[in-house]
Each structure stands twice: as structure tokens, then as C-alpha cells.
Amino acid sequence: MEKIKEILDSYTGSKRNNLIPLLQDIQDQYGYLSETSVVEVGRLLKMPVSKIYGVATFYNQFRFIPKGKYNIMVCRGTACHVLGSSTVLKELEKTLKIKAGQTTRDGLFSIEVVACIGACGLAPVISVNGEFYAKITSEKVVEIINNYRNQEIQS
Secondary structure (H helix, E strand, O other), X not given: OHHHHHHHHOOOOOOHHHHHHHHHHHHHHHOOOOHXXXXXXXXXXXXXXXXXXXXXXXXXXXXXXXXXXXXXXXXXXXXXXXXXXHHHHHHHXXXXXXXXXXXXXXXOEEEEEEOOOOOHHHOOOEEEOOEEEOOOOHHHHHHHHHHXXXXXXXX
């Protein structure tokens, strides 16, 4: 809560046109927008919470639940789509027992679908916290998830 206060203090006297940068700063700090942070932004900018949610939900960049420790980005660009990214996504959802946009109960994994990662030559490709995995198959998905789970057990 202290960090939110610092961010809000840096916007004291701000107008409503600072809403998006303010939300971006909060999300950069926490990884998502909590209900408390949205209420505090409303108080600062003298805006109804519903308006803030309206703006934030319009943009895909804002999240309302925390990302997992391991954020898995699934590319759905043309090359990845043609080469089977939908199968990769289905396997991730099945293995982790969550849907895209969700986080596992233990907070370890989240799945995010992106339009293009920019690694078309590696298609289909996923990224886990910025580490790319090329030519992904259902079998590789299970192996990658198990490797991250094993890392957690060992640490």
C-alpha cells in the first residue's frame, strides 16, 4: 500500500487525462491493478470507480489479477497459428487447469495470449518470462511446465 501512496503522491493535483499513465505506473509496480488501487485512483482524480474500470478494461494492457511467477505468453500470430499455436494453447490450459488470462491457484503460472511475439521463424513459439521456446508441441509444453515445477520444488 505504501508504494501505491508514493505513486499517487507523484500525481497529486493531476487531471483526469493522467489516468492511463497513472494506471500504467501502478501496474508496472504491482503487475496488476488491485481493487484498492482503482479506488484510490478514483479518489485522487475525483472519478467514479466505474469510469476507471471502463477505461482500464478497454485496453488489453491492464490486468486485474496478478500474473503468475511464470508468465507464459502464447503467440497467436499468423505463422504460429498456421503451425499449431491453438493446440499449444489447449495443452497449456489442460496441463495447468486454467484458461488464458488466468493464474494458477498456487500463483506459479499464468497464460497470456498475444497477437505476435515477433519470433515468426521459431513458430509456434511461447515465451516464459522472456525466455523463448521454439517449435513447441504438446509434448514440449508438458516438459516445460514440469521443468518449472521441478525448479520450484528444488528451491
